[in-house]
Amino acid sequence: MRKLIVLGFVGLIAQLIDGSLGMAYGVTSSTLLLAAGVAPAAASAAVHFSELGTSLVSGASHHKFGNVDWRTVSILALPGFVGAFAGATLLSNLDAAVAKPVVAVILLSLGFYVVYRFLKLGGARPTFKGHPSAWFLAPMGLVAGTLDAVGGGGWGPVGTTSLLSSGRLEPRKVVGSIDTSEFVVAVGASLGFLLGLGSAGINWGYAGALLVGGVIAAPIAAWLVKHLAARVLGVAAGGLIILTNSKTLLEAVGVPGVGIAVVAAVVFVLWVTGITWAVRQERAARAQGLDDPDLEPVSA
DSSP states (O other), rough: HHHHHHHHHHHHHHHHHHHHHHHOOHHHHHHHHHHHTTOOOHHHHHHHHHHHHHHHHHHHHHHHOOOOHHHHHHHHHHHHHHHHOOOOOHHGGGHHHHHHHHHHHHHHHHHHHHHHHHHTTTTTTOOOOOOOOOHHHHHHHHHHHHHHHHHOOOOHHHHHHHHHHTTSSSSHHHHHHHHHHHHHHHHHHHHHHHHOGGGGSSOOOHHHHHHHHHHHHEEEEHHHHHHHHHHHHHHHHHHHHHHHHHHHHHHHHTOOOOHHHHHHHHHHHHHHHHHHHHHHHHHHHHHHTOTTSSOOOOOO
């Protein structure tokens, strides 16, 4: 019972982060389950079954606050479903550890770009023109869905990172669209795990505990992302990408725990500093009236 209560809190915190920044629910939850000795496929299955509920509530909440670009969701959904189903059914025959460092390098690079993009604005405010094309979204959805099922998390890091770096959608709509489309991805992965593991291979108690915590947090996170400035949210998301993937990369190349802790501490301090700077710049821009919709904003 104690373990289930702890998992409930983990689900709450993970969804609060995921619903605010568009990533980390699967990564956070899967990490804890793996640390507790759950097999990778069973851990990913529990996370994805819990996401059936958390992503549905999160998507509805984001829609209520106007955070969803439905064109983006409609294009991402089918490739994400196919990728997640394939990833789930093939998980037992794939060595996810081999792909982890490669994916971490790509995501780390994109994370640096996202932070740079928002920090370089100075006193100007970011603008987001047009929409990402179907040629960009469909392959991204397929890759992100596959990685999500194989690694227990990946839809948010790949999808949110790619959309943020494209500069086509403002951060709150990136987060809302990724969280909303994640429901379809969770359905695809869950069906794949049911076929591959059978119902006996899934810990329904773990899935239920994560679900309860995540459902509680989803509306709070959707409200939070509605009220966070684009500049602040962009820097926060980029910093999370860097922090998460630098740790993954260091572990993959065999850096000892002390070294990883030192690097993580440095990255964390820089991350907080960047967010603080972004908040100050946002306040300065608003004080100058640059948040007035009648004024012409400066493009990023």
